[in-house]
Amino acid sequence: MLATETIAHNGFRSALSITGVAIAVISVVVIASLGNGLLTTGEERFDQSTMHIWMSGKSVEISSQYLGIKEAGIDGAHELADQLHSEETISMASPILTEIVYAFKEGEEPKPLFGIGVMGRVGTEVHMVRVSEGSPLSGSTHYNAGRYDGNWTYEVLIDSRAIVALNATIGDYIFVGKTLSEAEDQRFKIVGIANSLAVFSSNPMIVFHLSELQDLTGSKYYDRVNLLVIRLHDPAAADFVKEDLESRYPYEVSTNREYLRKILRQNATILVSATAIVALAVVMGMVLVITTMLLSLNERRREIGILKVLGFSKKSLFMEIGLEGLIICVIGGVFGCLVSFPIARLLNALIYRAVGFDGLVAIEPEFVYMGFSLAIIMGLIATAVYVAGINRITPIDLIRGT
Amino acid sequence: MYSTKLALLNLGRRRSRTAFTLSAIAIAVAMTILMTSAGLGLKAGASAMYAQKVDYWIVPPGSGVTDPIINSEQTMLGDVHQNIGMILANPGVNGASPVLNEVVYASASGGRDSVGDCDGSGETKAILGIGVIPGAIDAPPVSSEGFTDGDCGSTHEAVINEKTSRLLALETGDLIYAGESQRSLQPFEVVNVVALPEYSLYPIIVLHLSELQELTGNRDHDRANQIIVSGGTRDFLESVYPNATVLTNTELTAHNIYGDKRILATTVAVVGVSVLICVLFISTTMVISVNEKQREFAVMRAIGISDATIVKIVLCESVILSLAGGIVGALMSVGTRAIILGFGVPLVMPPLLLVAGVALAVFAGVLSGIFPAMISGRFDLAKLVG
Structure with a gap:
């Protein structure tokens, strides 16, 4: 077939078009897999977390959720938690405060980390946060019915990532504060290691008694927290309880699924960028292939004209040279599908290093089929253009020299 | 320089092809710039508005921690009133103000409406609070x-800005309740309703710094998120806040890109x-272009033009093309x-x-010019003529 010979003859140029197709295919496969991975991983983590309802403060404008993350808080957290506990459907209601704090061990560089404040017997078996090593936090009387004047325990738990970030471990003392100057006066002892909250964040965390973190950060004046997580006796009742709570309290209430969607919305920029990248790659790949086809067609106008004069039927012409576009796209498609796998593995490694989540780019067979179909579609379009081009070549024009 | 002239002539001869490749590069570059720009815009949020009038930004050390799940939070500076006094005392400084960003609840009526009236104006809404020292710097x-x-x-x-005004149906002279x-x-x-384009993203309320600090529990330690300065020198500012990071506008952009892993990854x-x-x-364009010129290159080599010059000509064409596309x-x-x-x-x-966008295109141009440049050196005169 002349087509294959042409492709081989123009080695470099063909390689370029094939690469163009391959990039388009890879971007489709990888991004689709990433999206799928985000959704499934997200859902899994939420189901694992044994929480069913998430209550948070109002967001600044619903539409702005797509643009960034601005949420007000929940105030009167302790009282609210008590009220919710007394409800029949609710087995546990836990207010959670998340604040960035500076933390450092003596002689080390201060780092900004997430401080998480939780209520209750933090670190024990029955609590949301369980220690894997060391001891739970001592009981705290600091809250003292809202006066915040009880004794401080000055104890914290940290997670494995914080151990690395702070170069500290059980028994060490760290200075913690909302600003560097405050941190110098506030010393806490690390009594245990707990990784139970890894589901909430990919960053290093320090776990405090809620009231102590509120005091540290100025959130005590209105007993403020960012989030209230609720566990139900009957998970199936989640939708019903959510509606009920939303009507009675001036906050946003979400079920697991809704909360996941909220998080995705807040990361919408990445999703939009990813879509844009795919669109760019696909469109450009298509344009590249068509251009190359037209160029090679141009080079061979004389030969095609002669073949037509000699009496080659349209069908034979097509079989000999028309398939050039399709072949390039098929090769590009195969190449792209194959290369997607190592690229996915590379991406997974990078993502893990960057944000601590693992296995996000999960290539399923469907996506590979999708990528390959894209290549075929591109090939068909290229062929159509090529055939149209062939048809337009009339021997008489060539004889006349136009 | 001959190579430049030749390159330009060449590009001019094949206008449609040049135009075509140019547009392709232009689209790719424009997309890159726009996407990075959007990422930065979202990250900068409200602070994007000061950029023209501010010379230096004093920000807390270390990048703010951002997280896909827990919302991104900002780090803070302490003792800002005291330090602002020191900064403003310096004759080289034209103006400076601390800036505090906190989300607060706001409503047109003081009572708590947990369910909300039908017309929406009675319900409390979350809006963005900005605390500054009015008059301390000439920047809105x-x-x-x-x-x-x-x-x-x-x-x-x-x-307040127009968005808040519409959200809560308020005008100058009305009362707004916040906390x-x-x-x-x-x-x-409400002493004024402002309408600036960079403001129009979120509903905003601007308050005196100490009053916003009071509302949000930041008064005790006199905290703010950053300090904006007009005039002054970096050395002086660093001496006032030895533990903080002093950045110019350009550096702030880089700081934002690098600090937020999401933007970094997208970029x-x-x-x-x-x-x-x-x-x-x-x-693709260069390979075809070089192919067309086989004869010319062979003749050039025959009359003694060095290989290096030929390579230069090819590279020139590629770079000019990519530079034009980038621009x-x-x-x-x-x-x-x-x-x-x-x-x-x-x-x-x-x-x-x-x-950076144009540089990206030129970088691509150099990369893609190299291979065809190497091929062009391989043309054998004898084979061509014979």
């Missing part, structure tokens, strides 16, 4: 009219794909900026970004 919103200058006490004055708790909102008088991905696309397009792309992105802003997507397009 710090320089808004209606504010009492300085930050001495309970003025109970507030400036961290929906049950104890404090009254403020890297977009840049990577764009460079690849540009390389492919330019290479067109940068212009395109500036042109579409207004349209996209109209859609409500914030864009931060510092000149550095535009330069």
Whole structure:
């Protein structure tokens, strides 16, 4: 077939078009897999977390959720938690405060980390946060019915990532504060290691008694927290309880699924960028292939004209040279599908290093089929253009020299 | 320089092909600039508005921690009133103000409506609070009219933007109630409603710094998120805040890109794909262009023009093409900026970004020029003539 010979003859140029197709295919496969991975991983983590309802403060404008993350808080957290506990459907209601704090061990560089404040017997078996090593936090009387004047325990738990970030471990003392100057006066002892909250964040965390973190950060004046997580006796009742709570309290209430969607919305920029990248790659790949086809067609106008004069039927012409576009796209498609796998593995490694989540780019067979179909579609379009081009070549024009 | 002239002549001869490759590069570059710009805009949020009037930013050390699940939070500086006094005392400084960003609840009525009235104006909404020292620096919103200058006490004055005004149906002279708790909102008088384009993203309320600090529990330790300075020198500012980071506008952009892993990842991905696309397009064009000139190159070599010069000519053409494409792309992105802003997507397009976009194209141009340049050296005169 002349087509294959042409492709081989123009080695470099063909390689370029094939690469163009391959990039388009890879971007489709990888991004689709990433999206799928985000959704499934997200859902899994939420189901694992044994929480069913998430209550948070109002967001600044619903539409702005797509643009960034601005949420007000929940105030009167302790009282609210008590009220919710007394409800029949609710087995546990836990207010959670998340604040960035500076933390450092003596002689080390201060780092900004997430401080998480939780209520209750933090670190024990029955609590949301369980220690894997060391001891739970001592009981705290600091809250003292809202006066915040009880004794401080000055104890914290940290997670494995914080151990690395702070170069500290059980028994060490760290200075913690909302600003560097405050941190110098506030010393806490690390009594245990707990990784139970890894589901909430990919960053290093320090776990405090809620009231102590509120005091540290100025959130005590209105007993403020960012989030209230609720566990139900009957998970199936989640939708019903959510509606009920939303009507009675001036906050946003979400079920697991809704909360996941909220998080995705807040990361919408990445999703939009990813879509844009795919669109760019696909469109450009298509344009590249068509251009190359037209160029090679141009080079061979004389030969095609002669073949037509000699009496080659349209069908034979097509079989000999028309398939050039399709072949390039098929090769590009195969190449792209194959290369997607190592690229996915590379991406997974990078993502893990960057944000601590693992296995996000999960290539399923469907996506590979999708990528390959894209290549075929591109090939068909290229062929159509090529055939149209062939048809337009009339021997008489060539004889006349136009 | 002959190589430049030749390159330009060549490009001019094949106008449609040149135009075509140029547009492809321009599109790739424009997309890269726009996407990075959008990422930056979202990250910068409200602070994007000060960029023109501010020379230096004093920000807390270490990048703020950002997280896909827990919302991104900002780190803080302490003892800001005291330090602002020191900064303003310096004759080289034209103006400076701390800036505090906190989300607060606001409503047009003081009572707590947990369910909300049907017309919506009774319900409390979450809006963005900005605390500044009015009059301390000539940059909006710090320089808004209606504010009492300085930050001495309970003025109970507030400036809101159009979005807030519409959201809560408020005008100059009305009372707005704001606070961290929906049950104890404090009254403020709306002294002005401002309408600036960079403001239009979120509903905003601007208060005196100490009053916003009071509302949000930041008064005790006198905290703010950053300090903006007009005039002054970096050394002086670093001496006032030895533990903080002092940045210029350009450095702030880089700081934002690097600090937020999401933006960084997106930027890297977009840049990577764009460079690849540009390389492919330019290479295709260059290979064909070089192929056409086989005869010319062979003749040139025969008359003694060195291989190096030939390579230079090829590279020149490739670089000029990519440079032109990059510039067109940068212009395109500036042109579409207004349209996209109209859609409500914030864009931060510092000149550095535009330069980076063009550099990206040139980089691709150099890469793609090298291989064809090498091929061009291989033409054998004897084979061609014979």
